[in-house]
Amino acid sequence: MADVLTHVLVGYVIGTLLTFRVESLGQAHVALVVIGALSPDFVKIQLLFPDGFVAWTLGVPFSWSPLHTVAGSVLVIGLGSLLVAPAQRKRALALLAVGALSHHVLDLLLLTPTGESYAVFWPLLEYRFPSADLYLSSDRWPAVVAGCCALVVWLVDRSRTAAPETAHE
Numbered sequence: 001m002a003d004v005l006t007h008v009l010v011g012y013v014i015g016t017l018l019t020f021r022v023e024s025l026g027q028a029h030v031a032l033v034v035i036g037a038l039s040p041d042f043v044k045i046q047l048l049f050p051d052g053f054v055a056w057t058l059g060v061p062f063s064w065s066p067l068h069t070v071a072g073s074v075l076v077i078g079l080g081s082l083l084v085a086p087a088q089r090k091r092a093l094a095l096l097a098v099g100a101l102s103h104h105v106l107d108l109l110l111l112t113p114t115g116e117s118y119a120v121f122w123p124l125l126e127y128r129f130p131s132a133d134l135y136l137s138s139d140r141w142p143a144v145v146a147g148c149c150a151l152v153v154w155l156v157d158r159s160r161t162a163a164p165e166t167a168h169e
Contacts, residue, residue: 003137004041009146010106011037011099016153018098020160032092036099039076040107043067069122073100106142109134 015033019025046064055062066072077096084092108117109132116128135142 003142004038006143006146007037007041007103007106008034009143009150010102011035013146013149013153014098014102015095016157018095019157029091029095032095033099033102035080036077036096036101037103039080039096039100040068040073040103042076043072066122068118070104070120071123073097073104076100108132111136 011034012030014037015025015030018033019027019030043064045067049064051063051065054064067076077093077100080096081089081093104120108120108129110117111133112131115131115133117131119126119128121127
């Protein structure tokens with residue numbers, strides 16, 4: 001569970017930092033980055049609907065695993081961008097993509113038993129990058145570090161939004 005929390009917190013940090021830089025972005029846009037950061041983990045739908053059950057239901061071979069690749073992320077964020085108003089789709093697509101990219105980058109830093117990451121660019125490439133072996137998905141320290149970063153960014157954001165109100169008094 002620390003892995004999912006880490007992705008959410010990193011998405012929040014990135015999204016909030018983007019609001020510091022781009023004036024037209026607000027909290028709703030931060031949520032899009034967070035959703036994008038979670039999108040590769042939509043593969044966990046297999047816990048509710050296992051591959052075998054879906055394959056049996058559809059009558060064809062089936063796997064949820066491709067959702068946790070760049071191609072799967074492109075599919076999910078493309079469909080997700082259709083859920084916003086047409087005038088906001090390009091921005092939503094970009095923010096969801098930033099979040100998904102952060103997820104894949106963090107996953108490439110994982111310690112794996114084989115020393116290789118997953119085939120992130122499948123089906124285009126079967127190549128598996130060497131894993132950076134920085135942390136295990138079960139480690140709690142990445143979530144603690146991401147939580148501390150999120151707390152700092154939240155405090156800075158809060159002081160930035162509170163500053164104009166105190167200037168009027």
